Amino acid sequence: MCGIAGLFHLGTPKPVDPFRVERMCDAMVHRGPDGAGVWTDAGIGLGHRRLSIIDLEGSPQPMHSADGETVIAFNGEIYNFRELRRELEGQGARFRTDGDTEVILAAWQRWGIDCLDRLNGMFAFALYDKRKKELLLARDRLGVKPLFMAELSDGSMAFASELKGLLAHPLLRREADPKAVEDYMAWGYVPDHRSILKGVEKLPAGHFRVLKHGASAPPPRQWWDISFADRHKGSTKDLSAELMHHLREGVTSRMVSDVPLGAFLSGGVDSSSVVALMAEASSEPVNTCSIGFDVADLDETGYAKQVADLFSTNHHSQTVQPDDFQEIDRLVSMFDEPFADASALPTWRVCQLAREHVTVALSGDGADEAFAGYRRQVFHAREEQARAVLPAYLRKPIFGGLGAIWPKADWAPRHFRAKSTFQSLAADGEVGYARALSVIPSEHRHAIFSEPMRRELGDYRAEQPLIDLMKHAPGRSGLDRAQYADLKFWMPGDILTKVDRTSMSVSLEAREPLLDHRLIEFAARLPQKERIRGRQGKWLLKHTMERYLPDNILYRQKQGFVTPISQWFRGPLASQAKAIAASAGLAKTGWFDSKALTRIADDHIEGRTDNGRILWQLLMLQKSIKHLGIVG
Structure with missing residues (x-):
């Protein structure tokens, strides 16, 4: 696991200053504290920061191919590199190292762009072909590893594993994109199709981009997608056996390491499954780590200990206290872009705890998206059944009317909170799911925006890209389309971003065995009754x-892995809630109606509504724009 950065001149191949590439890499030293390297040539510069996991001494980067004609800077792990190496050796390739980086170089020289289909792993890399004078930028299927890009005023394309790598370049503009603010307020993160800074892009998951000197930058091209269009045929017994095969393959392939390895253990189904299969495959006790909360209703450490005892793991546990809120500035610097998934705090803490004992940790991320484990997916499947029975001309007036008059009762038990369900049933499936996934509905967002901000946004709504994604999803049912959106939109933008930044901030490699693409492709073909009953x-x-x-x-x-922020903002952090509403930083942007923000804080503190998530979003946005040095 590493950090990469570089520069490529799209026009005339001008000399690249190696010191500039070095500075971009040094901004991400946490991603690779074990080594560094820079290589430059006419019009191209590649940089690398290394966290040594496999072939600890023998795979420095940027790395040249055996013939010297290709150079790579690579972030990630290729889990099937040994199988690929044997195949390539059988076709005449020769290797000087024992790691996976050189295998990518040989695979490119043998198969060209088709090499991507053969890589089983998590990766983002930049590969320069001297003969063709072109640069390949590629990202793994599901977006486990990130890659940011920006065209600069000198005609170069800058790229880096994190936004802070680009921020180290003096030519990067620091102007906020108002549409990204709208996106962020809707989702709690800036999705992969947008960046908080104008002119900055993220290479989408499962995409590549080929840059050539003397040519403008082409758009990214997709090399992998997930399809829900087909269905497995077979008994539950047979499907269960096949699933177990894929689970074991996903876990054991990610246990290859030359450094200490362990697992995150929350006590839920997914992480417990990973630990169970690790214990089965290991002759030594598995190292496990858990984080708990000082709010009893949210604490799962008892379940984690139960699983740890069941499999005799070396278990380590910690409790997150409310005063961990004081670490928010460190969270902001990890993500650069505003990021308001409050579970980032305990995720960071469990990464810190894990790093005290191991260098690699396996997580349970991905199963909810792939197997329909979220409550919203189950509700959506049931709502789709209702939509199939009731035509739109009946649903919209009936449920729309109920949704309009039903009180918003955040304080009530869940089964009395019907307002959002009625509003969802009144809409088409894609619109309803977008509403379920959003943190702040469109009408509430625009009520807190200022009039100039509303004019700037025009008719743009953050939900539309998600709705479009669902409408064009390769699937048969509403549940298929919802899961497709979760895998393509929610997971890379929120879940994988959270795990990558928090783990890399402490130089820990996190691996996701339940995101093995073979397992994901198997799950996408399951009949709906095998996902939800x-x-x-x-x-x-x-x-x-x-x-x-x-x-x-x-x-x-x-x-879920949640943080009790609503309780915090009503208790020890109530003064922080009031300070958010009066923030000079937010006021300076001109994006928000200050009176509306004051009402949000007061209503939350007095217990009239639960605005904890909104307050957290505003706080993270306020601190992020200060960290980035931008204004609206």
Whole structure:
């Protein structure tokens, strides 16, 4: 796991200053504290920061191919590199190192762009072909590893693993994109199709880009996609056996390491499944780490300990306290862009805890998206059944009217909170799911924006890209389209961004065995009844893991890895809530109506509504724009 950066001149191949590339890499030293390297040639510069995981001494980067004609800067891990190496050796390739980086170089020289289809792993890399005078930028299938890009005023394309790598270049503009603010307020993060800074792009997951001297930069091209269009045929028993095969393959392939390895353990289905299969494959006790909360209803450390005891792991646990809020500035600097998923705080803490014991940690991320484990997916499947029965001309007036008059009762038990369900049923499936996924609905966002901001946005709404993605999804059902959107939109923008930045901030490599693309492709073809039965999501996965895990781990209500921010903003952090509303930084941007922000803070503190998430978003935005040195 590493950090990469570089410069490529799209026009005349001007000399590249190696010191400038070095500065871009040094801004990401946390991603690779074990080594550094820079290579430059006419019109091209590649830089690398290394975190040594495999072939600890023998794979420095940027790395040249054996014939010297290709050079690569690579961030990630290729889990099937040994199999590829044997195949390439059989076709005449010769290797000088024992790592995966040189395998990518040989695969490119043998198969060209088709080499991407052969790589099983997480990666973002820049590969320069001297003969063709072109640069390949590529990102893994699901977007585990990031890559930022920006065209600069001197005609060069700058790229880096994190935005802070680009920020180290003096020619990068620091002008905010108002549409990114709209996106952020809707989702709590800036999705991959946008950046908080104008002119900055993110290479989409499963895409590549080929840059040539003397030519303008072409748009990214997709090399992989997930399809829900086909269905497996076979019994539950057969599908369960095939699923177990893929689970074992995903876990064992990610246990290859030349440094200490462990796992995150929340006590939920996914991380517990990973730990169970690690324990099965390992002759030594597995190292596991858990984070708990000082709010009993949100704490799962008891379940994590139960799983740890079951598999005799070397278990380590910590509790997050409210005063961890004081570390928010460190969180802001990790993400650069505003990022308001409050579970980033405990994720960072568990990464810190893990790094005390291991250098690589396996996580359970990806199963909810792939197997329909989120409550919103289960609700959406049921709502789609209702939409199929009731035509739109009946649904819209009936449920739209109920949604308009029903009170918003954040304080009430969940089954009394019907307002959002009525509003969703009144809309088409894609619109309803976008509403369920958003943190702040469109009408509420625009109520807190200033009039100049509303004019700037025009008719743009953050939900539209998600709606369009769902409408064009390769799938058969509304659930298919919802899961497709989660895998393509939510997961790379939120979940994988969170894990990458928090783990890399402490120089820890996080691996996601449940995101093995073969497992994801298998899950996408499951009949809907194998994903959801009754109110139970992720059904086949839970059924398959019954041989390893007890029912109270598999079938209890999903809690999620949450932080009690609403309680904090009503208790020890109430003064912070009031300060957010009066923030001079937010006022200077001109994006918000200050009176509306004051009402949000007051209503939350007095318990009239639950605005904890909104307050957290505003606070993270305020601090991020200060960190980036930008204004609206």
